[in-house]
Amino acid sequence: MKLPLTALLVLIPLLLSFQAQADQAQITRGAYLATASDCLACHTATHGKPLGGGFAVSTPFGQIYGSNISSDPEYGIGGWSEDQFVAAVREGVAPDGQQLYPAMPYDAFRKMRRDDVLAIRAWILSQPGVHQPSPQTHLPFPFNQRWGLRVWKWFNLDRGELQPDPTRSAAWNNGRYLVEALAHCGTCHTPRTLTLGMDNDRPLAGGDLGGWIAWNITPDTNAGIGDWTEDQLVQYLKTGYVAGRASASGPMAEAIEHSMQHLPEQDLRDIADYLRSVKPEGDKTQTRPRSQWGQPDWRVMGLRGASEQQRLAQPGAVLYAGNCASCHGAQGSGSGSGFGAYPSLYHHTTTGASDSRNVVSVILNGVRRHTSQGEILMPAFASELSDRQIADISNYVSLRFGNPAAAKVSEKQVAACRKGSKLPTPPVYSEGTLINLSQRP
CATH class of the missing domain: 1.10.760 (Cytochrome Bc1 Complex; Chain D, domain 2)
Structure with missing residues (x-):
């Protein structure tokens, strides 16, 4: 049956309108x-x-x-x-x-x-x-042989879309889809196997990013997020800061700035719901929750009136006093606004870790995090402090405010972290120099 011309003249604009609405919805x-x-x-x-x-x-x-x-x-x-x-x-x-x-x-x-x-x-x-073209990636041999990725994929990629679990709630399934697929949390937070694929036997148990560690985010009490409340998890994903627990830096700060803070709160609650349901994965090096390490330490105050010999005997304390105490406090308790501009160095998941790589990377790279609450900015010290000095500060912070087990950073480790991040060459100091006194902008 043929439609009359008048009907077609009415129908076509309607169809175009419906299509435009569908396109806009997509x-x-x-x-x-x-x-x-x-x-x-x-x-x-x-x-x-x-x-x-x-x-x-x-x-x-x-x-x-x-x-x-x-x-x-x-x-x-x-x-x-x-x-x-x-x-x-x-x-x-x-x-x-x-x-x-x-x-x-x-x-x-x-x-x-x-x-x-x-x-x-x-x-x-x-x-x-x-x-404009993108810069070309040039990796050393054998990683520049892209054909080898076909073999890597054969060993490491699972097939198929993520299917909903009918025994779970819609919120839980949404959280799972966000964590496992869209937000790709496991890409950073899951350990890697010998072939560098995600270790699906230990999902979200913590990943090695070179200079950074992506923390364990399973519900284990000591190593993961088992002692976090849902509200704390949501607040962290929204702002990058929870007093007495954590402040985001490095890749996690970028994820919060560009992605997480812009999601609806219900999505963040669904993520928290899913994370709290996965299998806990422990870590024998973490003997208590990372946010429960440390306490105020006033030892820096003892530097007043100390002799040069006494100061040279405690380089970490001197460097902390000259470079860190103005923001984080002489006793490490932090200062500033309520959204984590200058967080406490004790009761913090970074300083409470048994591995100090994130402490080192924060000092080298600084912190920059934009949220709806404001901008968080800590200057990078890579161009101002030598590898030895950064190692001294890192060890001092771990020993006095965090997990003493992490106070074993070497100059060589800082140099490797600096090189991996392609950071500026450290300055050269005369023997015995402890503090860089150059003016900050």
């Missing part, structure tokens, strides 16, 4: 999914244009640069088909067949629903293109 969902997946963080260079690529991701094998995934048809994904985009996100294969490095977390994204991947594509295509 774009809106894509914006949410891209935020949950933290796409901007790795695909936007520092001070660069959104999605234009160029961000350097530090790995144990060298720096891998995030690619241009803007809508530009030449350098971005503007010319990719739906299937090509899905293959890149979930399989780690570019349209030309090139194997992508798993710094692109397709080992988690492969669990995403196809419709969600296409919604992200729709949002990206709705954004301005960036007409």
